[in-house]
Amino acid sequence: MTTLTDRYPTRLTEPAPHLPRHDPVVWGDPSGGPLGPYEAVNYADRGHHHTPHPLFRPHEVDAFRQEAARLAADPALRADERTVVEETAQEVRSVFEVHRISPLFARLTADPRLADVARQLLGSEVYVHQSRVNYKPGFTGGPFYWHSDFETWHAEDGMPRPRALSVSVALTENFPYNGSLMVIPGSHRTFVPCVGRTPPGHHRTSLRTHAPTVGMPDEDAVRALAGQAGGIDQFTGEPGGATFFDANCMHGSNGNITPYPRANVFIVYNSVDNTLREPYAAPEPRPPHIAARDFTPVGEVR
Helix, strand or coil: CCCCCCCCCCCCCCCCCCCECCCCCCCCCCCCCCCHHHHHHHHHHHHHEECCCCCHHHHHHHHHHHHHHHHHHCCHHCCCEEECCCCCCCCCCEEEEEHHHHHHHHHHHHCCHHHHHHHHHHCCECCCCCCEEEEEEECCCCEEEEHHHHHHHHHHHCCCCCCCCEEECCCCECCCCCCCEEECCCCCEEECCCEEECCCCCHHHHHHCCCCCCCCCCCCHHHHHHHCCCCCCCCCEEECCEEEEEEECCEEEECCCCCCCEEEEEEEEEECCCCCCCCCCCCCCCCCCCCCCCCCCCCCCC
């Protein structure tokens, strides 16, 4: 395997300065895909694109929601390592690799309404690095603390560059008060190195914990990024809407103490020119249900 210089060092023994992003945000033609030039430029500037209207029709969302409920209720799947259960409430928090265990979600990952946007922004064919359903049931749904996904994907999965993006498809109404996604705009242009070595088997605890101690930025870093941005963007709207955001965006969400559940399908597309290597800052790679090592482009069959 060709050695690649680590341009985004993290999981350090002591704090280090923030690093400017060394890579493009939009790799493809801003006018060569589903997004118009203004939308692509805005994505490059703010790090995200939120669809103004639902991408998916009500009957499609109903099917996704029923499938998500079926997966969460499956006792065999609950006992599987692909399912993450809340530490305290014992509610299902996430089910991973849903594009492998559900034909419906497999078709969703290949849907051109999502995949073509990923191809445009990443400038190449793409594959699914990760897929999951996130659940935030009413009253008990836990928060996701501020973090950059790329920091984890780089450190623990061996993703070389932030040439990847996530898309969150809403299965329920997203209100300002039921734990909807928050992003610090412009944060994708700054890489925040984190302090703390990655322990063996870190994924077994980090995915269950609301605020893991490894791979998380400190409060001063979040405060500085939010100050530079002049605020935080929060994404609300109808079921069927989609939010695309860059791999290095600093993002998170509050817990849900309201009666209104929140659920979403979360898909990570990575460029086929940015495939995983050995982890940059972990003793072993995470398992393939969390970080796929099958790099077959979306829409192709191996």
